[in-house]
Structure formats: structure tokens, C-alpha cells
Amino acid sequence: MSTTSDSSSGAATSQNSFIPLCEPCLRGNEWEYVKECLDTGWVSSVGSFVDRFETGVARYTGVDHAVATVNGTAALHTGLLCVGVEPDDEVLVSTLTFIASANAIRYAGAHPVLIDAEPRFWQMDPNLVEHYLSQECVFKNGILRNRSTGRRVRAIMPVHVLGHPVQMDEIRQLAGKYELAVVEDAAESLGAAYHGNRVGCDGDVTCFSFNGNKTITAGAGGMLVTNNSHVAERARYLTTQAKDDPVEYEHHEVGYNYRLSNVLAALGLAQLEQIDAVIARKREIAATYDSQLNLPGFDWFRESPDVFSTYWLSTAMIDPLSSGTTATALRLGLHEQDVQTRRLWRPMHTNPPYMECQSVLTGVADSIADNSLSFPSSASLTDDDQARVCNAVAALLER
Ligand SMILES: Cc1ncc(COP(=O)(O)O)c(C=O)c1O
Incomplete structure (x- = not known):
């Protein structure tokens, strides 16, 4: 199954070892x-x-x-x-x-x-x-x-x-x-x-x-x-x-x-009714990635002091030179290990319906889209599963 689209259900088969990007957490009323x-x-x-x-x-x-x-x-x-x-x-x-x-x-x-x-x-x-x-x-x-x-x-x-x-x-x-x-x-x-x-x-x-x-x-x-x-x-x-x-x-x-x-x-x-717990868990997950995968070339998306982010999807910019990998290579490597990650959207000015639109471009969106990767961020992600994701990333980088 795939939950890579923004329009996807996100529902996941968590009975096997697949770790989805973001599945619903249906544990209340x-x-x-x-x-x-x-x-x-x-x-x-x-x-x-x-x-x-x-x-x-x-x-x-x-x-x-x-x-x-x-x-x-x-x-x-x-x-x-x-x-x-x-x-x-x-x-x-x-x-x-x-x-x-x-x-x-x-x-x-x-x-x-x-x-x-x-x-x-x-x-x-x-x-x-x-x-x-x-x-x-x-x-x-x-x-x-x-x-x-x-x-x-x-x-x-x-x-x-x-x-x-x-x-x-x-x-x-x-x-x-x-x-x-x-x-x-x-x-x-x-x-x-x-x-x-x-x-x-x-x-x-x-x-x-x-x-x-x-x-x-x-x-x-x-x-x-x-x-x-x-x-x-x-x-x-x-x-x-x-x-x-x-x-x-x-x-x-x-x-x-x-x-x-x-x-x-x-x-x-x-x-x-469960949103506070969901957001608290997502923030915990983001903090864990930030500390466990604080690797050369990994720049985790962080909040500034004046904002509160829900960290809906924990996301990092991955610099190919200093990390030794690319967002695409990592996505494919993790996919082989049943870990779902997601690239960011292709910017609108690169999509055929919007290519002709007037635009003010600097190349920043292209670079973010090329190099960023979102990691599993379900509120139901267990500590063990997150450790598995981090270990898999480390192993892929060693390779
Ligand atoms: C940034 C953004 N805008 C709009 C939408 C559209 O929401 P929906 O899928 O509920 O129509 C989504 C999500 O799918 C989104 O991520």
C-alpha cells in the first residue's frame, strides 16, 4: 500500500512491519x-x-x-x-x-x-x-x-x-x-x-x-x-x-x-478530543529525530522561539555533499526496509497546469523540494519503531 499522496487515507497495515509516514490514531470516542x-x-x-x-x-x-x-x-x-x-x-x-x-x-x-x-x-x-x-x-x-x-x-x-x-x-x-x-x-x-x-x-x-x-x-x-x-x-x-x-x-x-x-x-x-496528546507526541517524535539523527548534512526543520509547531511531519533537508546521500536515495533505501518516507511537493511552477503562471522565483523552493524528506510521524509511532527508522538511516549512511 502507499500513503504518499496528500489525498491518501494514511490508513496503514500496522500488523506487519511496515512503518507508515502518518497514519490516523483512532483511540477515542x-x-x-x-x-x-x-x-x-x-x-x-x-x-x-x-x-x-x-x-x-x-x-x-x-x-x-x-x-x-x-x-x-x-x-x-x-x-x-x-x-x-x-x-x-x-x-x-x-x-x-x-x-x-x-x-x-x-x-x-x-x-x-x-x-x-x-x-x-x-x-x-x-x-x-x-x-x-x-x-x-x-x-x-x-x-x-x-x-x-x-x-x-x-x-x-x-x-x-x-x-x-x-x-x-x-x-x-x-x-x-x-x-x-x-x-x-x-x-x-x-x-x-x-x-x-x-x-x-x-x-x-x-x-x-x-x-x-x-x-x-x-x-x-x-x-x-x-x-x-x-x-x-x-x-x-x-x-x-x-x-x-x-x-x-x-x-x-x-x-x-x-x-x-x-x-x-x-x-x-x-x-x-485527542488533539493535544497527538500534537505532544508529534513534537516528541520530532525532538527524537533531531537528537538521534543529528548527522552531518541533516538540517531538521525547527520552530523558532516565537512559534509553536505541531511537527505534523518531521522533515529534514539533506545536503548531498556533507551527508553523502540524497533524499531520493534515502527514500528508496528506507522503502526497501518497509519504512515509508515522503518527498515534498514539486513546486507549483514546475507542474504543467501552473508552469505558465506569473511567478517570483529565487530557486529556494526548488532546492527545498529536491533535498527534503519527511520521516514517519504518526502519533502512534512506537519508540521501538522510531529507533528502527533511525537505525535504518544510520545503516544506509554507513553503506
Ligand atoms: C497544503 C495543503 N493544502 C490543501 C490541502 C487540501 O486538503 P484536502 O485534501 O482536505 O482537500 C492539503 C492536503 O491534502 C494540503 O496539504
């Missing part, structure tokens, strides 16, 4: 809550678990409103529509991301402008954002436009990668200066914090994913969180087929069937 849905017949897109899951995520992240969706991509698409992104607008997004971020921009009919990563936190580089906005764009009649395409520039989508929060101060400052909305892609980073504030608690719109390999899972699912009641109301409306009347079939707009089912929300709620 999952059975009980799902059974309640089946026993009561509330299995579809309305039900108490949808409400409880939304309230739970809102309370956990410290926001006023949360709207559950079928997946994180749908949350991103809805978020863009809710902040006013329209067809032919431009949205700045990190080139170093999973393709869902860029796809959501295209679903809204807008055009991604790809921004390279900065080397320390791997997030979109605020200096490049500033460069693009100040050099390539101009305010005309109060509207920010791209000088060369003439398109309106409407929003920024920073991506909190691998459980690590974006340094939001710089991004927000630029968004304020250039009157841009911010839609945060925090699919991988529920529970991460910046300056003591949980990701999502002080943004315009933030989106999470509950895909099978995420910090907590609903099997599939997403959530849009915001403090803006109008955005929340609009999100609820758009994700429910833009239904204007609760009884009559009145629709004045094209909406989407994006609401999460009660069964999946039940799973999500049970998972949310």
Missing part, C-alpha cells in the same frame, strides 16, 4: 460517535455532530465561527469566494505547496501568482511578496492591478506547511498596505501557534483539512474559520447550494454541495 449516527439515522449533512465539530474547532482555534466542509480544498475555494475573489482576479500563493492551494484559486476562476519560499520557514517569502506588489502592481482608481496583465490583485494565500506556522506579521502588514484579503491555507497546521495565538484565530479566513493523513482526521473533511460573521454566513450559504429558503427551493446564485456529513463530523469530533 470514534466508534461510539459514529455508532450514534448510525443508530439515530443522522448520517447526512445535517446533525448534531456537525454543529459540535464546528463549535469544537472554533473554540480550539479561538475564533467566533467555523463552517465544516467536505474537504480542505472546498474550504479554500469557499474562502476565496467569501473574501470577494472573482474570475480573472489574481491571488498570490506560495509555489511550495500541495497543488490543492493553487487548484482552489483556479476553481474561483482566478489566477495564481507564485511566490518562492524563504529558506528558514519554507513559507512564501514576504520580501518577494513586497517586491511583486511594489514593482509589478499599481493602484488604478483605487484598485490594485498587475501592470502587465491589467488584472485586479485581490488576495494572498499563505500556506502553513508541515505543521509550522507562517510568520504572519509581515504578510498581514503587506495585505493591509495593498488592501488584499488573506485566505490562510492551514490544511496541515491545526494547533500550530504564532506569537502564542493559534493559527486561524486572528486572520480573515483560515482553512483546515481533516484528510486521513492530517493531524486529526474526519476520514475526509475541511473547516473554514473566521471572526467575520458575514464571511461565516456567506460560507454556510455557498456550501449549502446557495439555498435562500429553508423550505422552498429558491436559489439566486450558483452554490456548492460542500457540507460535511454528520458521520464524518462524528469522527472529527472524537479526533479533536
